Amino acid sequence: MASDTSGDELDKKICGLSKKRKITGRMSDVSKKIRLQSHEVGPDCHCKRFQCFEKVLPNVRAKIIKHFNELGSWDEQSAYLCGLILLSPVFQRRNRRPEEESHFRQASYFYKVRVLRNEGTVDIPVCLKAFCSLHGITRRRVQTIHTSLLVKGVAPKDNRGKQSYKHRALKEDIKNCVISHIRSFKGRSSHYSNKKSKKIYLPEDLNIRKMHSMCKLKHPDKSVSYETYRTIFSTDFNISFGYPRSDTCSKCDEFNARLKSLNLRLTQNITLEIKEFLNRKIRKLTLEKELHKKKTEAFYARKRQARLQSRKSIEIEAVAMDYQKNLPVPNITTNDVYYKRQLSFYSFNIHRLSDADSVFYTYSEEVAKKGSNEVCSFLEDYVTHHLPSSVKILIIFCDSCGGQNKNFTVFRYLHYLVHQKKRFQTIKVVFPIRGHSFMECDKNMGIINCKSKTELPSDWVRVFKEARVKPTPYKIEEVNDSLIRDWSAFLSPLYVKKCPFLSRPIRELEVTVNHPRMILHRETYNGSWTTSIVTKPVSKLIRGPPLSEKEFHYPPRAYNGKFPISREKYKDLQQLKKFCDESTFSFYDNLPVLPAKKIPKMNRREKPVKTTKNKR
Numbered sequence: 001m002a003s004d005t006s007g008d009e010l011d012k013k014i015c016g017l018s019k020k021r022k023i024t025g026r027m028s029d030v031s032k033k034i035r036l037q038s039h040e041v042g043p044d045c046h047c048k049r050f051q052c053f054e055k056v057l058p059n060v061r062a063k064i065i066k067h068f069n070e071l072g073s074w075d076e077q078s079a080y081l082c083g084l085i086l087l088s089p090v091f092q093r094r095n096r097r098p099e100e101e102s103h104f105r106q107a108s109y110f111y112k113v114r115v116l117r118n119e120g121t122v123d124i125p126v127c128l129k130a131f132c133s134l135h136g137i138t139r140r141r142v143q144t145i146h147t148s149l150l151v152k153g154v155a156p157k158d159n160r161g162k163q164s165y166k167h168r169a170l171k172e173d174i175k176n177c178v179i180s181h182i183r184s185f186k187g188r189s190s191h192y193s194n195k196k197s198k199k200i201y202l203p204e205d206l207n208i209r210k211m212h213s214m215c216k217l218k219h220p221d222k223s224v225s226y227e228t229y230r231t232i233f234s235t236d237f238n239i240s241f242g243y244p245r246s247d248t249c250s251k252c253d254e255f256n257a258r259l260k261s262l263n264l265r266l267t268q269n270i271t272l273e274i275k276e277f278l279n280r281k282i283r284k285l286t287l288e289k290e291l292h293k294k295k296t297e298a299f300y301a302r303k304r305q306a307r308l309q310s311r312k313s314i315e316i317e318a319v320a321m322d323y324q325k326n327l328p329v330p331n332i333t334t335n336d337v338y339y340k341r342q343l344s345f346y347s348f349n350i351h352r353l354s355d356a357d358s359v360f361y362t363y364s365e366e367v368a369k370k371g372s373n374e375v376c377s378f379l380e381d382y383v384t385h386h387l388p389s390s391v392k393i394l395i396i397f398c399d400s401c402g403g404q405n406k407n408f409t410v411f412r413y414l415h416y417l418v419h420q421k422k423r424f425q426t427i428k429v430v431f432p433i434r435g436h437s438f439m440e441c442d443k444n445m446g447i448i449n450c451k452s453k454t455e456l457p458s459d460w461v462r463v464f465k466e467a468r469v470k471p472t473p474y475k476i477e478e479v480n481d482s483l484i485r486d487w488s489a490f491l492s493p494l495y496v497k498k499c500p501f502l503s504r505p506i507r508e509l510e511v512t513v514n515h516p517r518m519i520l521h522r523e524t525y526n527g528s529w530t531t532s533i534v535t536k537p538v539s540k541l542i543r544g545p546p547l548s549e550k551e552f553h554y555p556p557r558a559y560n561g562k563f564p565i566s567r568e569k570y571k572d573l574q575q576l577k578k579f580c581d582e583s584t585f586s587f588y589d590n591l592p593v594l595p596a597k598k599i600p601k602m603n604r605r606e607k608p609v610k611t612t613k614n615k616r
Helices: 007-014 027-036 058-070 074-082 128-135 139-151 172-183 208-218 226-236 250-266 272-312 372-385 408-419 440-447 457-467 487-491 567-579 582-589
Strands: 085-088 108-117 120-126 200-202 239-241 316-323 327-329 343-352 358-364 393-397 426-430 475-478 508-512 518-522 530-533
Touching: 058 108, 058 128, 074 139, 085 139, 108 128, 120 128, 128 139, 172 208, 172 226, 208 226, 250 272, 272 316, 272 393, 272 426, 316 372, 316 440, 327 457, 343 372, 343 440, 343 457, 358 372, 358 440, 358 457, 372 408, 372 487, 408 426, 408 487, 408 508, 457 475, 567 582
Parallel strands: 200 239, 316 393, 358 475, 393 426
Antiparallel strands: 085 108, 108 120, 316 343, 327 343, 343 358, 426 508, 508 518, 518 530
């Protein structure tokens, strides 16, 4: 995680420059659209005077209601209806009551519908009931049109949502108070975030409800509701809770600590010579820090470019691979798990960058270890069963863990894929700068609910399968001892005994068909390539029986049976299993256990010899 952000830099990041995307498609908008487009033809009017439904045939009715529903707004529909209503003065009045009690109509109304006949439009007179039925409206809406035509002479306008709420508007001083309070929290930038991202992260134990309570305590004279505080927080700021990663780059932390101490010394009373010296050191450290960040950005630039290439060509594919964090078995809520040893559940993820297809190789600690043989075995299975056969150029992005990815066993296996098995034309491996290795595998693991209740390794498999739906669910390969092969011993007769180059400073490594005995590598992302011979001379190779063109040797199993766990862990698991279901007891009882150590008994006559250091 990067260092704390404060001052003007924090203000620029969290307010004004970057806002969250507006939430569209509110239910009120959706309901309004549904009401506009869901009018249906009503019942028959049974009119004897106009015989409306006999003159307007069913296919014509369907066209009328379809055209009416396609009108975009309430105002357009009202204007259309006004064009079909004729207003005229009353010709004759019949007074059945005294004038004081009578309610005279101010006008007479005639209704019609416009239909297409013989390549022309025809107006068919209809009654009021048929007019409402054909358009799927109520008499109240027709009455609204009558009133508007009498008073204004035009169609009515929809005034819903257009009222002025200035008397209820949020006061400027209250809004400024909330903004200044949110700015007072010192957030952090994401350690792995892109340069364009300005999102700030606050501690995970904080939330908007707590922040609102703190604001009321700090400003008791300001009346701020929770909804107001939450609205300003969501619309004017780009803040989330919880830091995205806990492991930080040691070099970045060192730069930040040294720059902070130097800037602190500048604020003290010192001479001009010392100030100049400190400014020179600050400029130097700033340049080194920028260079370090540019190197880290080069890795992510390589990954973006590889993703684009893999989407354009079926012969190129890019993958990211990494071991995920160990998960406990059983994972239950009892407090005893904090004091007892648990079984570890391992998962190795290979993520395809072109289409986000992701495969997890899962197993518990009694099945296999987490070494180079396991990584080579998983790559072999992925290349054989999950990677399309059309891929000829493979680009791999992985971290620099020496015991798993960055070792001579993996390097030899990649060379074996190209030159012995002839599966690829080129394999390229890109390693990130230490501390800046956030990849798609970490995002995949972030989707897994690590707090799920699990009693068996198979429960974790179920959690992995149900974790993701889009774009595709995770593919789970349950590992057994037959999948893990001893690639280290198998490749030793074909290659030199020791790696001819230092693996730790390597940034890129490449194996191509053009160099059958060599591996290309370089210590920078843009420097010159160095070649190293890794295979034995032809004269020293141990030749077996000849093989055909598509045949190749396969390594033996790495392990015979399961790995035994320590007796202390076995005892702890026996105590934890009572909190699980009884159906799981057989799994914990059948776990392999290391034999007890025999402590030699000391003869009673023999006494331990006390030794003391010679004092000068």
